Amino acid sequence: MKYILMMHCPKTGYDTFGAWPKKDIQAHMAFMHSLNKALRDSGELVSAEGLDNPHQAKLVRAAKDGEPITDGVFPESKEFLAGYWIVEVASPQRAVEIAAKASAAPGPGGVPMNMPIEVRQVMSGPPDELQ
Amino acid sequence: MKYILLMNAPKAGFETYRAWSQDDVQAHYAVLQRINKELSESGEFVSTAGLNWPDQAKVVRAGKDGAPLTDGVFPESKEFLAGYWIVDVETPERAYEIAARISGAPGPGGIALGMPIEVRRVMSGPPEELL
Numbered sequence: 001m002k003y004i005l006m007m008h009c010p011k012t013g014y015d016t017f018g019a020w021p022k023k024d025i026q027a028h029m030a031f032m033h034s035l036n037k038a039l040r041d042s043g044e045l046v047s048a049e050g051l052d053n054p055h056q057a058k059l060v061r062a063a064k065d066g067e068p069i070t071d072g073v074f075p076e077s078k079e080f081l082a083g084y085w086i087v088e089v090a091s092p093q094r095a096v097e098i099a100a101k102a103s104a105a106p107g108p109g110g111v112p113m114n115m116p117i118e119v120r121q122v123m124s125g126p127p128d129e130l131q
Numbered sequence: 132m133k134y135i136l137l138m139n140a141p142k143a144g145f146e147t148y149r150a151w152s153q154d155d156v157q158a159h160y161a162v163l164q165r166i167n168k169e170l171s172e173s174g175e176f177v178s179t180a181g182l183n184w185p186d187q188a189k190v191v192r193a194g195k196d197g198a199p200l201t202d203g204v205f206p207e208s209k210e211f212l213a214g215y216w217i218v219d220v221e222t223p224e225r226a227y228e229i230a231a232r233i234s235g236a237p238g239p240g241g242i243a244l245g246m247p248i249e250v251r252r253v254m255s256g257p258p259e260e261l262l
Contacts, residue, residue, distance in 0.1 A: 062235030
C-alpha cells in the first residue's frame, strides 16, 4: 500500500525557518537525509520532495476559454505543504510509524519539533465504486 | 524545473463527488487520462496520483517518547488534497497552462469544473542560502 506523508507548516514557519542558526538547520537536514536513507535501504521510499516557499505559490484556474487565470495563493491559508514522502509499506501502522519519525525532526536547539504529518493513502486508480 | 500541481477539493466536494452520475465520472477521468497521455508524450510527465477519501486521513505527531500520536485529520480544514501531478517543464508558465487544463476537467453534465489548482515548485534540495 502506498501512503503520502505530508508535512504541513504554518505560513509563518517558512520565514522563521530561515532565521534558525545554521547548525540547527544542518541538524534538521541531516536528520531528514538519514530518515530518507533508512527508508531507501528498507525499500519503502517511493519519493520525497521539498516544495518551494509558499510566497512563490500560484493558484491557477481555467477561464471559460480554457486559458489559465493565475492568482497568488490562498491568502487566508494558515498552513502550507512544505514537503512530502511517498512510501510503499506493508500496513497503515507502518506509515504512521514513519510519520512519527518525520514528526520528531529536530528544530531550534535540537528539540524535536513534533510537527503534524498528514497521512493519506495513495490510490492506484479511482475508487471501485466510481468506475 | 519541476512543479507540483495540487488539486485541492472542498471537503464537502468529496461527498458530492460520490453522487456524480457514472457518465460524468467517466467523462472526468477520460479527460484526466488524456492529459496524462499528452504529458507522457511531451516528456513532461513525472508522476500523478489520486488520494484516498479525506475521512480516511490521519494526522500523526511524535509523542515525547517518539511513539506516534494519531488523530483524525485537521477537523477545521475546509479543503483537502484530492490528487496531484508532478511535471518537469521549461517555464512556470507551462506549469500554469497544464494546471489550467486540469482545472477545466468536466464535472456533472460535462461542465468544466474550473477548480483551483495550486502550483508549487518542487526543489531538488534545501535552498542554498540555508546550507
